[in-house]
Amino acid sequence: MARAQRAADVMAAWARKWKMRLAGSKTQVLVLSQRHEDARDIVLRVDGTAVKGTRHLHLLGVTFDRLLHFGEHCSRLRRKVKPRVAQLRKLTARSWGLQEPQLRTVANGYVRGALEYAAAAWLPAASESHVELLEREMRATARVVTGCPISTPRDPLMAEAGMVPVRARREALAVRLTATAASQRTDDPLREVAARTAPRRLRTTTGWRDVGREALTRLGLQETPVEERLHITLPPWSDCSGVAIRLDVGAAISREARDEVRRAAAEEHLATLPDQATWIWSDGSAEGGVASGGSGALITLPSGEERTTRTPAGAVCSSTRAELVAMRAALEEVQQLEDATSATPLVLCTDSQAALATLATGAGEQRTTLGAEIWRLLLAAPDRPTWLQWVPAHCGLPGNERADELAKEASSLPQAAAPVDVRSLTKAVGRAASKAWRDRWPDSFFRRIMRDRFPTPVLNETREDAVNVHQLRAGHWGLSTSYLHRIGRRPTPTCQQCEDLKCPAWV
Secondary structure, eight states, rough: OOHHHHHHHHHHHHHHHOOOOGGGGOOOOOOOOOOOOGSSOOEEEETTEEBBBBEEEEEETTTEETSSSSSHHHHHHHHHHHHHHHHHHHTOOSSBBBBBBHHHHHHHIIIIITTTTTHHGGGGGSOOOHHHHHHHHHHHHHHHHHOTTTSSHHHHHHHTTTOOHHHHHHHHHHHHHHHHHHHHHHOOOOHHHHHHOOSOOOOOOOHHHHHHHHHHHHTTTTTOOOOOOSSSSSTTTTTTTEEEEEESSSOOTTTTHHHHHHHHHHHHHHSSSSSEEEEEEEEEETTTEEEEEEEEEEEOOTTTTTTEEEEEEEEEEHHHHHHHHHHHHHHHHHHHSOOTTTTOOEEEEOOHHHHHHHHHTTTGGGOOOOHHHHHHTTTTTTSOOEEEOOOOOOSOOHHHHHHHHHHHHHHHHHOSSSBBBBHHHHHHHHHHHHHHHHHOSSSHHHHHHHHHHHOOOOOOOOOOHHHHHHHHHOOTTTTTTTHHTTSSSSOOOOTTTTSSSTHHHHH
């Protein structure tokens, strides 16, 4: 108490020096200790106002308690979410209401979004019994989305709704905060806090730093460098008129069209672009679309000289990010070959519509370091006309096939030094946590038909048909005679009216 009082006096003196007043009536005091006696009869004077210690402290929407078990906070969240689940329930029933895609969107944004407010800070420390309060509301939400009865087991129920339990989200949220801290500048306070190894005052509490480090260690990503976040965006008035981004090749081509049809359409469109230009064919590759990213590019100069680039894109990496890394590496190579005043046209061809769509939002709208760096390279030569052109993949275009080979070669390069973005790290840990949850599913009819995979959502069906599909797969179909008998709703003539516990309806 003496140390806390000295700190309060220093704070009050500093405020008076700078012509400010502390609001003692709004000041809260909470003692963090495993000894109940330590929190008894706590009174501090803050700028002349007596402030008594309380059992809970409210800060930015989060309720703290003495042991940081967040029991009161979880109870408050449950009371907040219950009306939302009730409102969601009014949007649908067994035979009418919103379709499943809309229900999932509302459930994730309206219910889970409220439960996970600032969850990266408190959920890793919350005790299991308190997290169970939130799990109950998520299961109630899942029953609304799927239409499954209350007797449906929790694992099939959550899987049918396309949701993972709150517990399975704990590691992903902790890693997101850990990686976000690592992406800050070296002198950033959040980064310093994340890197610090502080003595643990509460032996029963585990914070987000420990949970995040353990999750990354299990995946072998504890030493992976994190890409620094974008601190300064490009100005919105940047002149991007010299860069044309085309997401098609003229005529509409379906994915089912024959290779020669897609190749002919692409070649016809590419013939309209400048021949005397620097041509770049870039491609990205990622194992399963999520790991061992490789980026390759073929550069053909106006003189006919060819250059190639091979760049690792990260131990965990999406295909779109690998494509963007390939573009950046190729543009950096071209910048080294040409000066900033070069007016030689530039044509960059890629088979990733997602990567081009990310860049098509404009230079000032980029929210990642990678996207901003690509636009800086594109705008480095303001007098140079530039085309970013999408081409269909794997249809026999020589440049695209060569870039694909280079990307696959790059995926086998060492990935340890390649920086990874926060989003990729978070998704990798989330996939691992989701798989660990599915591996723990008990043996049942649902697991035998799903084989620890997430069931596909029921799309383009009536609400009644979607409910029937979910209930059938979960093994609790409300229209099944055997199910009704099992829960005691429809006894057979030989049944003992389900009053005896040995009746098959109770098994």
